[in-house]
Amino acid sequence: MDVTYESTKREIATDKGILRYHEAGDGPPLLLLHGSGIGVNGWRNYRGNLGFYANHFHCYVLEFPGFGVSDPVPGHPVLTAVDAVTRFMDALGIDSAHMIGNSMGGVVAVNVAMRHPDRVHKLVSIGGVGAGVFSADPSEGTRLLQHFADEPSRERLQQWLECMIYDPKLITDDLIEERWTAAIRPEAQQALKAMYGSEALALQQQFLAGSPNPPYWSMLHKVQAPTLLTWGANDRQCPPDMALIPLRLIPEAEMHVFPHCGHWVMYEAKTAFERITLEFLQR
Template identity: 30%
Template structure:
């Protein structure tokens, strides 16, 4: 995926297309390639924005879900986005939740897929066995229903991260922060329309996590996708995009109807 990475001050991001912004937040081992199918599809309808989250660049005291949510807030303020949709996968979903709880008036809709925030089979405690490629490969394969999705390129990316001692410390810090910063009843205060897309075969945030989010977030709808793991937008991009686009179209037709009335 060769898109221009733009910079503004300390922020690095991709921004493609025109229309209402859709801001995408990646997870702990997230890379831009995670969102390539989504970006290619939605740039025809929306302004698609992917900020590079500074997972390894925050100081250790700010290396937390809350620290990342503050970073996202500063990024959105700097760019002046309004009336935007916020979408997050895995840790990115958790960051989106912390953000919307602090800035509810700013978000038009929330889209979560395989989000942490209630429960996850953490990678943080056991993950970084530095230098063990086979172990990293197996762990990466667990993200997907189809282990072939864990391409050599993807495994190499994760292996490179976990071979760096400082990055490993940051990963463990973020994973522990996600487990500590568990959300519960406060999710009931989220008023924004919320779309939950879950893989039926997600072993990291299992289907019951999606069901619990659905119970807690009042204005939410939940869609399960079969033969799909923790990253539906990568594993089944066509199905994911169809569900998400339908949701956004329905939102806009409601808004048009309300304005007409």
């Protein structure tokens, strides 16, 4: 199915502001949840995949609050995104849906699945879910995000983009320009600082050290939805050893690793990713 930005864009009012999204296709509902990072939003994450999935599902690409598209709300971007998913589903009358989540979007999806198990039918994550077992923490990609959040520049943006992808030929001037234009918007800078700025990362470590609550990844046994973990073998943002925890804890988890591929699996391994995820979702 051919999709364009203008033909698919929608918005809906909720009690916490307007949520914007892209909609295409017909069939069982499928929510596509975007990641975090520099200049990110839902359309940029999934515009290359939406047409494929729209041939099989009624697709919704939700724009999370705080990334410059939907109305911002106070709070940490991950927590506000979890709330946004359920608000969005309630507003559109979607009882349950398949979910595909890229990085942060995968974390959001598993949190929805843990809190509202009846609302997630099947779940696909693209990196992100879990915690490092053998790799350094923070990862190389997170350190580059920290440097950009503290002091944005085109050079630091390009360094981070090169960390996201295995094949450097995919880092085009157009991609750099698009991400830079989006990243310098005040709301985008605020969201990035809230997640990856030096102060935010330091506060996060302090909170984890003193919090009586366990981290989300230690409660992944609560995810009842069949889950497909997808990973790039060369992911330097969320190294593949992160998958060991969710693969062990989620009762119905399976995993596919894509060779010669970085963090953006749906972009860099597009055809294989779409084929494998479609088989899983339709199984």
